[in-house]
Amino acid sequence: MFPSSWKYRRRVDRVVCASLPAPSRGGVAVKAIGMCEFGGPEVLQLMDLPEPHAGAGEVRIRVHAAAVSPTDVLLRTGGHAVRMPGRRPPFVPGMDVAGVIDQVGPQLDGRLSVGQRVVAMPLFTGPRGGGYAEHVVVSAESVVAAPAGVDFAAASTLLMNAMTARIALDALESQPGDSVAVTGAAGAVGGYAVELAKADGLVVIADASSVDTELVRGFGADHVVQRGNDVAARIRELVPGGVPGLVDGSVQTTEITPALADGGTLVELQGWSGPVERDITVRPIMVAPGGITDTVGLDRLARQAEDGVLSLRVAEVLPAAQAHRAHRMLEAGGVRGRLVLDFS
Template structure:
């Protein structure tokens, strides 16, 4: 089968599509025939060397998110071949991952795909929606509390905004000026442009400071300054966590596979509560070009590879 892999550390040009052995599912594993796989910043961290050199392996695969159909099952698996699923395949240093024609993954890493949804859309859900759910679980806010979401038009931020709206939170969304109408449509009560000084702009709207921040844009200290004394701050990146101050609780969230959460976000997407967004779609054979586009940034919607 074909798979997108990295054999050396570098830029997106390090991504190659190679022929690799078809993987076989072991006990409590399934093999998924991939219909679509989304690209995420975590992929750039692989080819950029964040997880270290590749001295001891021939190559490692790319891709955490996929949607497809069950193709084969291992011992102990009761799921039926042909079932549409979404997959959050989190282990990093594996020879092949989601950006391939087939993927072997554990039962805890998959859930039924949203019924009636195109699998290209469904592939953008697992990592980002699960991260948004877990981040909000770290924010014990009550209805009518105020929440600032930085990078609200991004994949995690957009899902978090929609989820926060269902909890009755009053949301300050930060994004590019051209994102304002979109973010208000998702449920933001207030909008702050990323071109403004964040804390001052937020405190003009909420003078006492917001009750909580979900720092999806990984801004760190400038976002912390917008929180009221004794509030709570949650970041999706541990490397930019600010030091706690003024009694503000500072937390990091890092999502992992969880079949229960995956089923939950799939059901929300099926019900129209979550809005998956697809950017450019590339064939698997153009994985290098797709990763080059990922590195360029500026998209609203995930890049997707289709085998």
């Protein structure tokens, strides 16, 4: 919690802090990247925040790496404000971290211990804030052992996107041998969706630009079609009756529905829910809150990364103080793999 003396004021569409909290006398300051107002990348700043401590059912992680994702950008621009009623700034982004546990709270089952290398999904809309910090406190349910043999930067890129892909595929309720299409297959979620679908025994049709075709084939896609506005027609050329399920990683919504068979299922990643015709079912999905507390599912993904089923892709590692630059790069597009902030 922040001191009651924290002064703030609200204006339309943004929140402005009058000052940052200082650690209590004798307390320890923790470096974090956060913001006092919603806006462009320039609102991200280096902050000294009070040291957090693990409570019941929680662990504290000394963060070495935090991945940067589109949902972090959405927080920065105010898109998650509706999910944080009554929350005061600073707002700290970050839903993917890798590091070492340095404190455990009571009421744990012994699965996690001090000194353990872990990956975790902090819920940045919660009172603890997100993962852009030297130390984060996370519910033990959202923490699993890091993939063996993987450095912190690569490990930090796994959980949120892979769990999103897992939830998306589960929503299709496909059976081995079924066909599934994936758009945005060169992206972080799309790439994991292709790899997980192949691990599930599905026949995968994926889209890619000419420069990404071999990358997507490397994920295991059975067929790769040219990405673009006519991708639905290209999928229909391969499957004249349409595919029974499609994960829309490129958020093409109505443009992609012709690729689906009558009565098929379309999974959307950014909340779109229709309308659609031909008895097509649209299932908007998101990883929070259920996915981030699915300990068994998170651990399975970590082990699949460890076994090489999932490819961990780091686009670039930047110093934490350059979070604003990472956000600009992400918004500019064209990033392949994840941008990672180094807190080591």
